Each structure stands twice: as C-alpha cells, then as structure tokens.
Amino acid sequence: MAANTKFELKLGLATREAFGQALVELGRENPDVVAVDADLSKSTFTHLFAKEFPERFFSCGIAEANMVGVAAGLAAAGKIPFAASFASFAVNKGFEQMRVLVAYPNENVKIVGTHAGISIGEDGPSQMAVEDISLACSLPGFVVLSPADEVCMKAMVRAAAAHRGPVYIRAGRPKVPVVYPAGKTFEIGRAEWLREGKDLAILATGLMVSQALLAADELEAEGISAAVVDFCTIKPLDRETIRRAASMGAIVVAEEHLVDGGLGVRVAQAVAEILPCPMEFIGIRETYAESATPEQLLDKYGLLARDICTAARRVLTRK
C-alpha cells in the first residue's frame, strides 16, 4: 500500500468465510488436507469443505477436546488436519489437548478459532475469545496467525498448510474491510508495514488493522505522522519490524483481545529487549464484554480508530 493514501473502508468477506473458501481450494490441491469440526461447521465455514469432500470431513459433535485429539491422530498418520470451532471453544476447551497432543510432540495440526474477539456481538462473552492469542502463544512451537482481511486469510491458510508443525489461526465473525490488494503475498513471521510515518508506529492485528489505518488518517489531519504495521503473524514475532518501529521512538499496539498476554505484551517484551521506548496498549482490560451490536461493543470497549488516536497523542507526550 502506498504511503499516506487515505484508507477507504470497503467491506470484504469475514475472515472465517475466507478461511472456509481457502480450505476448499487447498483440499482440491492436496488430498492429505482433512477437516474436523465440532457442530459449528456452518459458522466456521468448514461446511464448504464437508460438502465437497465428505469422506475427508470428520464431525466430532460438540466435543472439542476429542476434536483436537482426533486431529492429532490424523496428523500423526500423515494427514494435514484443520480443526475448527469458535476460538473460545477450540482453544479453551481444547487447550490441554493442544498442549499435550499437538505442541509437545510438535504435531502437524492446524487449529482455527473463529468468532474471536468481542465483534461477534449479540451472543455475548461466553462465545467471545479474548484470551486465545495468549493461550496459543504460550505453547512452544506453535505459529499464531491473525489475518486482518480475506486476502491475508486465504494466503495464510495456504502458508499454514505448507508449514510443518502446529499452527493456530484466529478468525473473526463480521465482514471486515479489505486491507490488501488481491494477489498480495504473505510469509509466516513477517509483519506487513502498511503505511509510512515519522512520529510513531501503530502495530495492530486482526480487526484492529483497519481501525489503525483510519486512525493514521485522522492523526495526519492534525499533523501527527503515524506508521501502521499489521502483525498478521503474532508468533514468531517479527523482531526486525519491531526494531524499526521502536526506532521511531513511540509505539501503540492495538488488538481485539485482553491486553494481558496478547500481541501488546509480546511486542513490549521485544521492545524492552531491543530498544526501549514509550508504548500504549489498546485492547480489552480486565473484563468480559456483553451483548450488543459489534459496533456498540467496539465503541464501548474502546477498540475504535478514535481510541487509537487518543493513545497515539498520549504516547507522544512521553516520547
């Protein structure tokens, strides 16, 4: 993306739908790709795969622990399983299985958690994963991906299948703005520097990437020059890009996740090791959200461009 082009909100697919489409394409190319799901295939969009490859789709019923275990067994026997459910169930209920059956033996399992964050809206906190990044990142050897739009998601599903080892992919429920041009290439472990800036860097992931781009436009109007970086890979962390961001002297990190244990603290750890600078963090703080429209929730819990702008002004006073 060219520097300082004004970001236009143009809604594309939900990342969960992009995942489902990409999985079908992958399935056509690679007969070893299989899918397991726990009664949410219409929501995770694995039903597209199930329809085309019924013999390679395993319905587990509402049983996420077994779902992850079966995926590990399939992987141990040479398959490339994608195990999908809501992030709050796949990761929280399947966590121990992700630890002992996937991470510990370094099994080639791809866990896909959809409906992550509070932007799922009306269903409320029991369905909202706000700790999945933290949990997945705590597992040695896991790659953790959090694509911002359909273009990135489709590329990352492919990259996850090509990567030998455990991967967690975070996906969202609502349709999200398109950030990338079609055909853009991505690499696991590489952050995407979306917009140049001089005064500070805004590092964002998932849904917050488009908000960060909107925030940068707002800040520019008041004379603040903000760079924007998409951390579509959260683990392994792109430390070279963090060095570049830290060299600007101020960083804001934005994520749709608890600020405890998410992208922000991981970046802060790297900044502390590489080149300390003032930082501010946008995320959910020490609470669970509630039922409302996604827009109302992002507003109430401080996950809009407006909130990123406030954090940017604050961090600059500490520079």
Add this chain to the structure above:
Amino acid sequence: MKRTSDVAALEAICKQTRRRIIEMTGAAKSGHPGGSLSAVEIVVTLFYDVMNHDPANPHWPDRDRFILSKGHAAPVLYAVMASCGYCPEDQLNTLRKLGSPYQGHPDRRFLPALEASTGSLGQGLSLALGMGAAARLNGASWRTYVVLGDGECQEGQIWEAAMFGAYHKIDNVCAIVDYNKIQLDGFIKDVMELEPFAEKWRAFGWHVIELDGHQIPALQKAFAEAAATKGRPTVIIAHTVKGKGVSFMENNPKFHGVAPTPAEVELALKELQ
C-alpha cells in the same frame, strides 16, 4: 525379537518383563509399578504375537500402532520395547534420570520409536481414533491399539472419543482397558465408580469383550475377534490385578505410584524367579 504365539514362551517374557519393572522402578526410586504389572500380559501379547511391527524399522508406514494412554505405566512399555529391540535394554535402569530415553511418562522426543507422548489421562483414545480414520482414508490395513487405564475412563474425553469411534465406525481401532480396580486415591469404587462399565461401552456403540487380562490365550482370541469385527470399534475390558505377580503389591493401592524399596525389590525378584 522373536515373535511367538506360544503361551509358555509369552508367559516367560511376561515374567522377565515383571522383573524389569521391579528393577527399573526400584532404581528410579519413584514411578508406577502397580499399573505396569497389571498390564504386562496385554502389552507382551500385543508386541510379541499380535501386532505387525518391525523394531529395525520403527517408522514403517504400514506398522500397527500402539498407544499407552495410561502413560504412567511407562515401565511396562519400556521393558517390552527394549526386549523387542527398539531401545537399549542396558539403560532401562536410567528410568526417570536426566537424559534417559526412559522419561517418567512416554516422551517421543527421547524415544522416537514411541507412537505418542502420553501422560495426561483421557487423551489417547482420541489420538488412536484419528490414526484409525487416517488409515481408513488411505485404504491401509494397519490397526491401532490403545491401552487405557480404568481410572482414566473417568475423564470426559474418553466418552467424547467413544461416541466418535462408534459414529464414524472406526473398526481398525482396538482399545484395551486395564481394569485393575485401583487408582491413585484408592479403589475405583471408593473414588468414582465405573460400573456398569461394559454396559457403558455397549451403550456407546462399541463391540465389548470382557476377559481375564492375565490369561494370554483369552487375549489372543480377543484380539483376533476385534480384528474380525467390522463396522464398530472394539474395547477389551481386561480384568486385571494391580501389582500382579508380586504378593505384597497385588491389589495394594500403595503401589500405584510408589516404587519398591531395595528390600522390597529383593523380595519381589525372588518371587519372580
């Protein structure tokens, strides 16, 4: 290794395996002798008679798979794998020591011939069924055997997996429950009763075989019956005696997770002459 169906020969291997379990846990001064001793005939019959496998080629794609879901019984698996030639027999007494291939619970990183790293109870059946599903997709004829503890069947994941196995008709998987009636805190019936156990598995759609888990001919017959059973997985409920073969360990909850002292090792080895 020399495969055999001869019951007397298998019994002799079982006795030798029991001696190793006593020596290993005695040397380690910790570990789980009781539930290792109860599973000896099950593991020996599988490795020496039933399973298609090749210790010289542990990753042969068409091998049968074995998962010790009750990972705390690692000593019985290590003793049998070592005598088959998968791993060094002369290092068995390094059990639980730094750098040993014989970790406290089976760990594939230290012993690559293992099919699975286990130790967190309740998980092995799901893994086995995933392997079975993959074998069926590939049109392969290998089978998967998974040994479960009885206490382990208190885990909810076992019953999630039981539903999955029957629903998807994964008939190339055979589970064996080492039903020795004792868990860490005491007798199963005093901690969390499993009965009616066979009826539970039947209700979940499995082919159930109940037998005396120390009778090798019964085990041989049951494994053949499991292989011939199509359209549903088989569970063998093997009634066993915890600590089997050592008088003061038999049916004694103490020896679930306590190693024998040097004096007890001496006594036990005398009994296992």
